[in-house]
Amino acid sequence: MELPGLPPGLLEALVASAAGRRLALVGGAVRDLLLHQVHNDPWRGLVDLDLVLEGSAPELAERLRLWAGSERLGFCHIHGAYGTAELELDGVLLDLASARRESYPAPGENPVVRLAALADDLARRDFTINAIALELAPAAGGVVALALLDPHGGQADLAARRLRLLHGGSLSDDPTRVLRAARYAARLGFELAPGSLEQLRRTLAAWPWAWRPGDRPELAPPALGTRLRMELELLLEREDWRAAMARLQDWGALPLVEEALQSDRHWRRRLHWAQRFGLPLLPAWLAAAADPLAVAARLQLPHHGQRLLQQFVQLRHWLAEEPGSTPGWPPSRWSEALEERGGSAEAVALALAVGLGPRRPLLRWWLRWRHLPPPVTATELIAGGLAPGPALGQALRARRAQRLDQERR
Incomplete structure (x- = not known):
């Protein structure tokens, strides 16, 4: 399995910089590659590469920065507090993250994040199609082997063009996931799996969040507030909003807003x-x-x-x-x-x-x-003998009104 369009030596540099830690490619690039192979979908081109490391992503970014040098490195932003980093190498955008698990202190709140294994990182994701990874490992001859990891049956859902939530509390934890489902449905032509649609309706009926309509707006949890807004902005700005909004309405999801x-x-x-x-x-x-x-x-x-x-x-x-x-x-x-x-x-x-x-x-x-401005200027009226002051403004408004009333209604 190969990723078209990768600069020479990039995968090898990634594996070498991982220093023996498990490193995997996740996200849209993996999904699009499998859709290209399974469905003959057109290759959408090389998107940003999302990589997960069992270890410190900032340290991986620093090693990559030293490897690349100024000629190959566009930028390098390290976010040590979040265990993430962003780089541009040879024109390719890399998003690096330390593998983590998430737990939700209350439905709809921001998750608590802890460092974890690659399997935990895949299990925290929204849909099975986004819980597939390509692990990068050294192979004989200095090349890199790509091993497909699919612990949640994402390939079967890709083949069926189906969006399936990873677990029964997915939408209670984070209701913004249904907006991402609408975005993927509009972009990829997928349908929400029957069990996931039932989870949506069951969750809305139970309304497990502490905030309810009519409560003070500022008390809403982030997933019913700022994070919901960000997902709506992405949907309206980047997707076929007609298709995405129609899905949300068909699914009965809009009471979230x-x-x-x-x-x-x-x-x-x-x-x-x-x-x-x-x-x-x-x-x-x-x-x-x-x-x-x-x-x-x-x-x-x-x-x-x-x-x-x-x-x-x-x-x-x-x-x-x-x-x-x-x-x-x-x-x-x-x-x-x-x-x-x-x-x-x-x-x-x-x-x-x-x-x-x-x-x-x-x-x-x-x-x-x-x-339409007045037909004369203030300077012209003053030159005609009208003194500056309230009367000048009144005269300008009256002249403009006369001009306006000559317009076709």
């Missing part, structure tokens, strides 16, 4: 228009939640996303409260009403993506009206 999103039937249209308007997709998706601001706070969306949702909610309330005559307003009154409230272009675009309010004036404001 909010119950209202499970029954949302307009997310495709909303995200399509959000993409057209250049909006961030995660806030646009969360706009259909019953309480978007509470969900955004629990997921700890970056400030920009939380501010966008706050402006959107304010705009939604205003549109709902205005009298029915608003569609007949002239462009100047629409512009004044939107701009006086500090309505951002993004919030109006999100309202359009959601389908709120009278579409035509909102779209005209977003496309054109907001860009």
